[in-house]
Amino acid sequence: MNPTRRRRLLWVLGLVAAAGAATALVATALQRNIAYLYTPSEVLRGEAGGHARFRLGGMVAAGSFQRTTGSLDASFRVTDGDAQMPVKYTGILPDLFREKQAVVATGRMQGDTFVAEEILAKHDESYMPKEVADKMGQAHKKHDVAAPGGAEAAR
Structure with a gap:
């Protein structure tokens, strides 16, 4: 071969x-x-597997929100209609964060508790992230419960 x-x-x-x-x-x-x-x-069925960081989506369970006095520590439960998962978060929550509203939390599992690094709340009465709406719709069908707001709520 030549050079x-x-x-x-x-x-x-x-x-x-x-x-x-x-x-x-x-x-x-x-x-x-x-x-x-x-x-x-x-998550409770183990489908989250070895993912160190993931998003947890669902509704904030009624009566579950607690904030430690004098700090930014908050705890609440996220539910999908079948199960509830305790969530801990340190920081300022979005203005639209409330009980019985859709929420997406990004973070990691620490024992049996989800420790959130970021919290996203829905922005108005008719919006829910598509992934959360699809999964919540499956839970409503499974339990034969009418979806709140009908089909328009998922858009």
Whole structure:
């Protein structure tokens, strides 16, 4: 093989190796930042598996919200109609956070409690994140309960 062809081959191999390394780095970064959505029932059944960080979606259970006096520590339960999961959060809650409203919490399990890093609350009377609406709709069908607000609530 002459020196020119050998140099070109090395350049091509170097480019392929660099592209492969860049692809691997991007895939690793995306994998770390992905957060799957689960309902309390799915978490308790073990479907959340080994995901260190995930989103917990459902409704804030009535009568479950408590805030420690003089701090930003809050605790409440999230329900999907089948199960309830205790949630702890330290920080300022969204203005629209209330009991009996849809919520999506991002965080990790710590024992039997979900420790949230971020809390998102629905923004008006008719909005619910599509993933949460779909999973809550399944729970309503399973228990033969009319969905609040009918089909429009899921849009």
